[in-house]
Amino acid sequence: MKEVTVGIDIGGTNSVLGIVEKNGNILAENKILTTDYPVINDFVLALHRCIQETVSGIENISIKAIGIGAPNGNYYNGTIEYAPNLAWKGIVPLCEMFKEYYKEPVVLTNDANAAAMGEMIYGGARGMNNFIMITLGTGLGSGIVVNGEVLYGSTGFAGEIGHTIVDPNGRDCGCGRKGCLENYASATGICRTFLELLGIRRDKSDLRTIGFEDLTSIMITREAEKGDKVALEAFDITAKWLSLALVNSVAFSSPEAFFLFGGLANAGEYIFKPVQKYFDQNVQRIFKDTVKILPSEIKESNAAVLGASALAWNELAN
Numbered sequence: 001m002k003e004v005t006v007g008i009d010i011g012g013t014n015s016v017l018g019i020v021e022k023n024g025n026i027l028a029e030n031k032i033l034t035t036d037y038p039v040i041n042d043f044v045l046a047l048h049r050c051i052q053e054t055v056s057g058i059e060n061i062s063i064k065a066i067g068i069g070a071p072n073g074n075y076y077n078g079t080i081e082y083a084p085n086l087a088w089k090g091i092v093p094l095c096e097m098f099k100e101y102y103k104e105p106v107v108l109t110n111d112a113n114a115a116a117m118g119e120m121i122y123g124g125a126r127g128m129n130n131f132i133m134i135t136l137g138t139g140l141g142s143g144i145v146v147n148g149e150v151l152y153g154s155t156g157f158a159g160e161i162g163h164t165i166v167d168p169n170g171r172d173c174g175c176g177r178k179g180c181l182e183n184y185a186s187a188t189g190i191c192r193t194f195l196e197l198l199g200i201r202r203d204k205s206d207l208r209t210i211g212f213e214d215l216t217s218i219m220i221t222r223e224a225e226k227g228d229k230v231a232l233e234a235f236d237i238t239a240k241w242l243s244l245a246l247v248n249s250v251a252f253s254s255p256e257a258f259f260l261f262g263g264l265a266n267a268g269e270y271i272f273k274p275v276q277k278y279f280d281q282n283v284q285r286i287f288k289d290t291v292k293i294l295p296s297e298i299k300e301s302n303a304a305v306l307g308a309s310a311l312a313w314n315e316l317a318n
Contacts (some may be wrong), residue, residue, distance in 0.1 A: 009111065163180045181241065272293065
């Protein structure tokens with residue numbers, strides 16, 4: 001009998017699940033449209049049915065636990081709280097609702113913490129007790145691991161590096177404040193920086209006719225590869241913001257490594273090289289040469305499911 005966990009990633013559009021062995025082997029995957037279920041009870045029922053449909057096609061397995069990664073997921077309470085990109089408002093007691101269908105442990109955290117757990121169990125952070133996962137997507141998420149444990153703080157919401165304020169009079173943030181880091185160091189942030197640069201520079205760029213809604217960090221990366229000066233400066237500015245956040249994070253947690261993951265991290269040397277340069281310039285002397293800045297070793301297509309699964313395996317181990 002194969003022991004497995006169910007890893008579930010709840011996104012604003014899709015909710016993806018996987019049946020995962022302890023070694024990270026995904027036996028099967030499935031998904032439902034989150035947006036099809038504006039009523040949370042209907043969503044939980046649909047997800048339960050999707051799990052049952054998925055496991056019915058696999059012989060000789062035993063589900064040991066269920067792990068869930070979700071926006072604004074609170075590990076302590078098993079709740080999704082005031083998630084701006086989900087239809088269910090207020091506080092959603094998701095783990096309790098799942099217990100109507102499953103006797104196995106059900107554990108929940110936010111997607112960045114799940115990614116950190118996945119990196120620790122299946123990726124490049126195996127054997128590390130102190131590291132920080134940085135997810136560079138539409139926003140900037142982070143999962144902080146200290147002494148082998150994900151840092152949750154007193155509320156369950158610790159580790160939001162993306163919502164540290166870097167410019168109190170800066171860009172509007174979806175959280176309702178101004179100048180949060182994720183508006184500068186993320187896939188969305190670099191697009192905003194690029195367009196601002198186009199407004200003040202006269203350099204030729206093939207992206208001058210592209211509006212904000214259509215512009216992507218992948219487009220900017222491609223232009224950087226062709227030597228577009230505006231694109232290269234946008235990466236340089238983005239790297240400055242991100243490197244300062246890493247330097248400040250070293251001061252409070254002294255990690256062994258940072259792992260960068262997500263769309264912007266896929267730019268490779270165009271983001272890693274300047275980040276390393278500015279990090280080395282600004283890090284405190286006692287921390288020099290003690291911290292690595294590395295790409296995630298988890299495949300992006302599997303990361304969400306593996307992270308949620310790792311969360312479940314970790315819960316069983318404790």
